[in-house]
Amino acid sequence: MSQEKIIEVKNLSKKFGSFTAVDNISFDVYKGEIFGFLGANGAGKTTAMKMLIGISRPTSGEVTVAGYDVKTAAEMVKKSIGYMSQRFSMYDDLTIKENITFFGGIYGLSRNKIKEKTAQLVSELGLEDAVDKLVGDLPLGWKQKLSFSVALLHEPKIVFLDEPTGGVDPITRRQFWEMIYAEAHKGTTIFVTTHYMDEAEYCDRVSIMVEGHIEALDTPKNLKQQFNVESMNDVFLKLARNVE
Amino acid sequence: MSIQVQNISKSYKDNFAIAAVSFDVKEGEIFGLIGPDGAGKTTLFRILTTLLLANEGTATVAGFDVVADYKSIRRSIGYMPGKFSLYQDLTVAENLSFFATIFGTTLEENYDVIKEIYVQIEPFKDRRAGALSGGMKQKLALCCALIHKPKVLFLDEPTTGVDPVSRKEFWDMLKRLQQRGITILVSTPYMDEAALCDRIALIQKGAVLKIDTPENIISKYDKTIYDVRTKNTHQLIQDLKEYPSQYSVYAFGEYIHYCDKTDDFNSIELENYLKQRNHTEIEIRVSKTSIEDIFMDLTTLNQ
Structure with a gap:
């Protein structure tokens, strides 16, 4: 992990009428870091993430992602990042190959590049015999792995993963994290949200949002020390309990 | 009923x-x-x-x-x-x-x-x-x-x-x-x-x-699982998977859960192997088996 900042957030806020969803948060994420973005339901995670990926305008504050200001260069931000969520991953009624071609096209890759990427991705995932199968017919675990690879098609500097492993069986969940490790190793920054607290332990650093604020931000090891508990689950319970 | x-x-x-x-x-x-x-x-x-x-x-x-x-x-x-x-x-x-x-x-x-x-x-x-x-x-x-x-x-x-x-x-x-x-x-x-x-x-x-x-599912489980940790988690997973007598290797929070094929597993040997592969801050101890460990073992056996 380097000391080069790839995401810089300063005094970021978002208000909806009189309700402040994100309240003056500041943090940096470094190149090649696996950054865990945690919080209770309704703590403001999704709202904050939407501002980082350039699809929601901040009420106030500064955000730079991969060197671009989200307020003035949102389109450049979108080109520099990959995004994967549990809810929307790929088109079920297109084949694996068609999905890759479609997303490659969206990201502006050339025809040759798409061909090359398809071959590479399919062989890495061991899906050679399945390229013409509909994505809808794949087991959930395969869909998640494929959709992670598709989010990386255009070789983004940062990939945002929104609860990528929900409902997946425990073995696939671990294989998925091994893919994340490998990608971070190549220098890609990983920004991930999850409700599995064991996954929080796999992150280089973790931030915990409570009611629009960032209540804690450090390595899992330091957080456990700071709160004098055994696991990230206990850190989370200590911080987020009794607020709603 | x-x-x-x-x-x-x-x-x-x-x-x-x-x-x-x-x-x-x-x-x-x-x-x-x-x-x-x-x-x-x-x-x-x-x-x-x-x-x-x-x-x-x-x-x-x-x-x-x-x-x-x-x-x-x-x-x-x-x-x-x-x-x-x-x-x-x-x-x-x-x-x-x-x-x-x-x-x-x-x-x-x-x-x-x-x-x-x-x-x-x-x-x-x-x-x-x-x-x-x-x-x-x-x-x-x-x-x-x-x-x-x-x-x-x-x-x-x-x-x-x-x-x-x-x-x-x-x-x-x-x-x-x-x-x-x-x-x-x-x-x-x-x-x-x-x-x-x-x-x-x-x-x-x-x-x-x-x-x-x-409680019974855990107490009746006959395999021993070890917690293993070194400074470089990603490399540790790769290296444990290449250890000759490995049965299973799964990330588990801050530790890797390691299970061995043999009955006479020796943690010193594993420690030496990891040292040879340049790992530092090596820690190996018997783990507390969880339902998730057993579930993963059963699903692997079932396939």
């Missing part, structure tokens, strides 16, 4: 959703169906709540047959499906009164059953259900499933996508409902919730891998 399931199978076209599943749930028990998406949990719930017919097998709920006595079952059970199932454009109070009316009762008549949960959402009783937060929706859905004082409660993945704090609160509520004598069948993909059930069935791809109390 509150629920009896005997050799229930269901297939969609050529795909088995569940294959010859059998188990019993005792009265007043919290019984957990533990398994990932696609294990067949929802299919089983739909058969037991009389919304789907099985291809084979028989089942009874609260003493009634799921086919012959389906109407009696519907009056005796509460069902909270996985997807939020309430009317989004009715308010909290309207949803409750709707479900009470359908079951021929009123909010007042059974208020004691839902009181403890309802007081938490009462301040929002005039808000449309669609505008509630995730945790509030979950509490409203539970109230609606309890409004007619059911004998058996079916909860299909009530905590999926819910944060750890709300999950803990939800399980506290279930324990209190159990004290009222309500039998609870609950499904979850979170293996750590298994320990909160009286008995569990581990299921994967439509088949039951094991049924017992969580």
Whole structure:
């Protein structure tokens, strides 16, 4: 992990009428870091993430992602990042190959590049015999792995993963994290949200949002020390309990 | 017995959703169906709540047959499906009164059953259900499933996508409902919730891998699992997988869970091997086996 900042957030806020969803948060994420973005339901995670990926305008504050200001260069931000969520991953009624071609096209890759990427991705995932199968017919675990690879098609500097492993069986969940490790190793920054607290332990650093604020931000090891508990689950319970 | 399931199978076209599943749930028990998406949990719930017919097998709920006595079952059970199932454009109070009316009762008549949960959402009783937060929706859905004082409660993945704090609160509520004598069948993909059930069935791809109390499943497991940690986790996983006598290697929070094929595993040898591969800050110790370890082992053996 380097000391080069790839995401810089300063005094970021978002208000909806009189309700402040994100309240003056500041943090940096470094190149090649696996950054865990945690919080209770309704703590403001999704709202904050939407501002980082350039699809929601901040009420106030500064955000730079991969060197671009989200307020003035949102389109450049979108080109520099990959995004994967549990809810929307790929088109079920297109084949694996068609999905890759479609997303490659969206990201502006050339025809040759798409061909090359398809071959590479399919062989890495061991899906050679399945390229013409509909994505809808794949087991959930395969869909998640494929959709992670598709989010990386255009070789983004940062990939945002929104609860990528929900409902997946425990073995696939671990294989998925091994893919994340490998990608971070190549220098890609990983920004991930999850409700599995064991996954929080796999992150280089973790931030915990409570009611629009960032209540804690450090390595899992330091957080456990700071709160004098055994696991990230206990850190989370200590911080987020009794607020709603 | 509150629920009896005997050799229930269901297939969609050529795909088995569940294959010859059998188990019993005792009265007043919290019984957990533990398994990932696609294990067949929802299919089983739909058969037991009389919304789907099985291809084979028989089942009874609260003493009634799921086919012959389906109407009696519907009056005796509460069902909270996985997807939020309430009317989004009715308010909290309207949803409750709707479900009470359908079951021929009123909010007042059974208020004691839902009181403890309802007081938490009462301040929002005039808000449309669609505008509630995730945790509030979950509490409203539970109230609606309890409004007619059911004998058996079916909860299909009530905590999926819910944060750890709300999950803990939800399980506290279930324990209190159990004290009222309500039998609870609950499904979850979170293996750590298994320990909160009286008995569990581990299921994967439509088949039951094991049924017992969580304590027995752990104490009867005959393999030893080790916690291994070094400074470089990613490299550690790769290197452990290349260790000649490795049986399984899984990331588990801050440690890697390592299991060896041999009976005479020597942690010093493993430590030396890791040193040779330039690992530092090496730590190896016997781990506390969890349901998740056993689940992963059983699913691997089952494939």
